[in-house]
């Protein structure tokens with residue numbers, strides 16, 4: 001029995017409406033359903049919206065039919081809670097009968113869903129969740145985003161080469177923060193740097209003030225920071241209020257802290273902050289210029305960030321794979337996602353066939369005010385085609 005028929009039968013059993021099966025199966029044959037599990041409410045709502053908008057922009061630009069199949073997005077809110085993510089994943093697979101899953105802002109949400117992907121054999125595109133080990137949680141996971149060690153090593157190499165010798169680290173106390181902390185320390189120390197202190201702050205509602213005061217008292221050359229998207233504005237305000245810059249402490253971070261959706265609202269305190277990351281809205285390629293322009297036009301002038309890009313590329317990955325399989329889904333679709341290489345608004349990307357993880361450029365950027373009067377992360381150096389250093393091969 002094909003997977004769709006199996007799921008249709010399962011669904012009929014659940015609802016005990018046997019006459020529904022042939023009609024459902026028929027209608028489904030012409031459609032590829034994509035279930036996106038996103039944080040649409042709660043503290044991380046702005047990130048869920050970026051992902052939905054990135055995916056919808058790709059469909060607007062490229063049409064909603066590929067290999068004779070109509071693509072249908074089904075969005076479910078995980079509210080930022082792992083239990084809810086698991087529940088809606090089950091619903092998407094059993095009731096909505098989706099062919100593909102995707103989304104996941106926070107690592108714990110992807111981890112909570114992994115078993116559902118594996119048991120139902122549903123190819124699943126991880127669009128943020130950036131802890132290295134996420135990719136190992138299911139053989140049906142494919143990552144279109146980034147990994148924390150991958151983006152962290154950029155700034156960990158730049159700092160000691162630019163006179164920064166003593167650094168304190170400050171990260172959110174969960175998977176990606178711990179990955180970032182470890183990657184930064186290893187690479188920075190290997191290049192001759194010294195870590196003066198490592199601080200972990202709670203993921204939910206962190207108050208940075210006491211930690212920043214501790215850093216200020218120690219007067220390191222810089223503080224390296226990882227916080228997930230959405231938390232950066234509050235951090236930057238407290239960084240300014242505590243007078244760290246005046247005390248001579250520079251801010252180094254991954255791009256999550258100064259992400260494009262919120263950077264412009266941070267004001268001058270963000271100027272000159274050096275970060276490393278895989279995407280900037282100021283990336284100077286034709287493809288990116290069009291991506292940013294179309295995104296702004298479609299969404300009320302809003303700037304896309306790295307979440308929108310990962311969703312946009314996740315849809316391209318799906319479209320390419322459906323073209324390769326002639327519209328077939330399941331294991332064939334998963335195989336066709338592996339090994340893909342294409343140009344993204346961030347630059348060239350490659351989904352490694354054996355790890356299902358992403359290989360991409362990591363850029364070193366500085367916050368500058370450009371001619372349009374807005375703040376951007378301006379790329380000035382690049383590490384080309386970086387694999388995830390968090391995975392040993």
Ligand code: PHB
Nearest residue numbers: 106107129130228229256
């Ligand atoms: C994660 O939870 O893996 C995560 C979330 C947001 C980020 C980075 C990592 O910006």
